[in-house]
Every structure is written in structure tokens, then in C-alpha cells.
Amino acid sequence: MRFYNATTFLFRRHYEWRILFICFFAVHVPLLATLAFQAFSGGWSVPTLIVVLGATLAGTIFGVLAIHGLLSPIRKATNLLRAIQAGEHPGAIPTGSDDLVGRLLDGVIVAAHESSTRIARLETLSEHDPLTGLLNRRGFRKAAECALSRPGNAVLALIDLDHFKLVNDRFGHEAGDTLLRKLAQALEADLRRSDVCCRWGGEEFALLFPDTLVDEARLVMERLRASIALDTGLLDEAWPVTLSCGLAPLRSLTELDEASRRADAALYEAKEAGRNRVRIARS
Structure with a gap:
């Protein structure tokens, strides 16, 4: 030197x-x-x-x-x-x-x-939810860019666990986290390879169904809603787990933000109507 x-x-x-x-x-x-x-x-x-x-x-x-x-x-x-x-x-x-x-x-x-x-x-950590292992919003956006690369019929579903705050209050936050992980597994198990699933935030999840009509997406979500309501192993036999869902159709990535607002409004209607149901966004 x-x-x-x-x-x-x-x-x-x-x-x-x-x-x-x-x-x-x-x-x-x-x-x-x-x-x-x-x-x-x-x-x-x-x-x-x-x-x-x-x-x-x-x-x-x-x-x-x-x-x-x-x-x-x-x-x-x-x-x-x-x-x-x-x-x-x-x-x-x-x-x-x-x-x-x-x-x-x-x-x-x-x-x-x-x-x-x-x-x-670091990319994996930045795009995935650490609790459930699902995509987070950032990862969901990136995956949606690929899924919606070509214009076509698609449906965005926003899902909310009913009375999740009461679950945390009665069974504890650890049980609430376990419930979120089980629900994430149930969502992924019922999806096609082309569908995109993410944890939207808190107890909310989002599903993107590319190449799908809104009526087809509704049948999928109704089947999923019913199976969740009948599954006594998610939490406690005396406490059934239910979810509410809002659906909004879209045709391209540019409509994703607007579709998320419309799906959120439909989700709010589902909860106002008594929860444990699926609602389609109004045209």
C-alpha cells in the first residue's frame, strides 16, 4: 500500500x-x-x-x-x-x-x-403480508398489472370478516391472528392459478378474478361464504365465522382504483343489510 x-x-x-x-x-x-x-x-x-x-x-x-x-x-x-x-x-x-x-x-x-x-x-417482504403470507396492497397492485395486461372482463371482490373486533375482544388477538391465517388459506385453496388474493388491510381481503363475469364471481363468493359459515374449525363451535363481500366488475388496470371504491361501497351495503352476504356494486 x-x-x-x-x-x-x-x-x-x-x-x-x-x-x-x-x-x-x-x-x-x-x-x-x-x-x-x-x-x-x-x-x-x-x-x-x-x-x-x-x-x-x-x-x-x-x-x-x-x-x-x-x-x-x-x-x-x-x-x-x-x-x-x-x-x-x-x-x-x-x-x-x-x-x-x-x-x-x-x-x-x-x-x-x-x-x-x-x-x-426484501422484495418478497415488501410485497407480502407477514401474518398471512398473502400479497399486501403493493404486491396486489403489481400482480394485478400482469393479470389485467389485456382488456377483458374481470371482477374485484373485497371481503370483510364480520364482527372481527368482537373475536379479538373475546378470544384474544392471538386467536384473531390465527383466524386470519386460516381464512387466508381458505381463500387461496378456492382460487384458480390466475386469480390474485391479498390482505387488503386489517380483517379485509381482496380477490381479483381475471377473465370472469360478475355473475360467475358471485357464485364463487357465495360458495366460499357458505363454506366459511359452516366451518366450525375456524374458531369455536359456539361462534360461527362469517364474512361479507362486495363485488365490482372492471375491464382494465386503469379501472382498478374506481372498482375498489365501488366494491368497498358494495361491501358496506352487505354489512348494513345484516352481514354474511355478497353484494354487487351498482352500475
Whole structure:
């Protein structure tokens, strides 16, 4: 490090130029020594000077090209590390031999793998609800972009667990969390691969049914509502679990926000009408 720090005044921002300059000077030592010897002895040999000069120039050109090639893995590793620091995918990483540069590239491979794993884990955490494992609103929005990439009939369903506050008050928050997890499992088990399910917030869930008519979605939700109401293993046999649902049709991603407002209004109507029922948003 001492020599490295001592030569930082040479091309401060270009390490490779510093190496080339030092090698250029080293290659010219024979030529300078020959000139000094002939000047000191007083005997000038032009053929010898021409040979030494030609050999020096040839050695300089070869040395510059060879050092440039040897430094290319370091430049590649530097660019890869910058990409990793920026959170970008570094792409294919070359492998080296068992030398200093090879160990440097191996370190970049390890850093890239750890960075990709960490980014994937953070993305998963940012898009999923930690309690139920379902998508959260952010993840739901991203999944909806794919599900609604082509215009067509689709339905958004908003679901609310009836009297969930009373469940927490009577059985405790741990039982309430367990109920939310069981409901999430029940929702996912009754969906198609193309459907999207998320925890909307609190005791509310959202379902997106692409390529589905509103009457078809209503049949699905009525069947799910009935199965939940009859399932005595969700909480307590003396305390039936029911849910209310609001449905709103849509045809594209641009209508998702409006559909969520209409589905929420339909959900409110379902709860006002006595809960444990499904309502379709008014046109």
C-alpha cells in the first residue's frame, strides 16, 4: 500500500494509466542506460542505438497491450461491483484462475449472489403480508398489472370478516391472528392459478378474478361464504365465522382504483343489510 499511496500523484483517477506509465519508464531503462554509457565512453554506435531503440519501442507496444489486457478483468470486476451497489443485476460474471484476479472475481460472484438473495428477500417482504403470507396492497397492485395486461372482463371482490373486533375482544388477538391465517388459506385453496388474493388491510381481503363475469364471481363468493359459515374449525363451535363481500366488475388496470371504491361501497351495503352476504356494486 505504501508504493500505491506514494504514486497516487500520477493519474490520480486512472490506476491503469499509472501502471502503464511505470512500465513505460521501466521498458526505456535499457535505452537510457545505453545512451548514458555511450555518452560517457565517447564511442557512439549508431547501429546499436537503432537496435536498442527498436527493441524498446517493440517492448513498449507489447507491454502496453499486454497490461491493458491483464487489467481488463479488474475493470470488469469494478463495473460489476458498481452494478451490485446500484441494486442492478450484474449479469454473467467471468471466472478466473487461482490467482489474485481470479480471487477478486470469485469475491464479486459471492457479493452478487448475496446481493441478489438480499434484494429478492426484501422484495418478497415488501410485497407480502407477514401474518398471512398473502400479497399486501403493493404486491396486489403489481400482480394485478400482469393479470389485467389485456382488456377483458374481470371482477374485484373485497371481503370483510364480520364482527372481527368482537373475536379479538373475546378470544384474544392471538386467536384473531390465527383466524386470519386460516381464512387466508381458505381463500387461496378456492382460487384458480390466475386469480390474485391479498390482505387488503386489517380483517379485509381482496380477490381479483381475471377473465370472469360478475355473475360467475358471485357464485364463487357465495360458495366460499357458505363454506366459511359452516366451518366450525375456524374458531369455536359456539361462534360461527362469517364474512361479507362486495363485488365490482372492471375491464382494465386503469379501472382498478374506481372498482375498489365501488366494491368497498358494495361491501358496506352487505354489512348494513345484516352481514354474511355478497353484494354487487351498482352500475
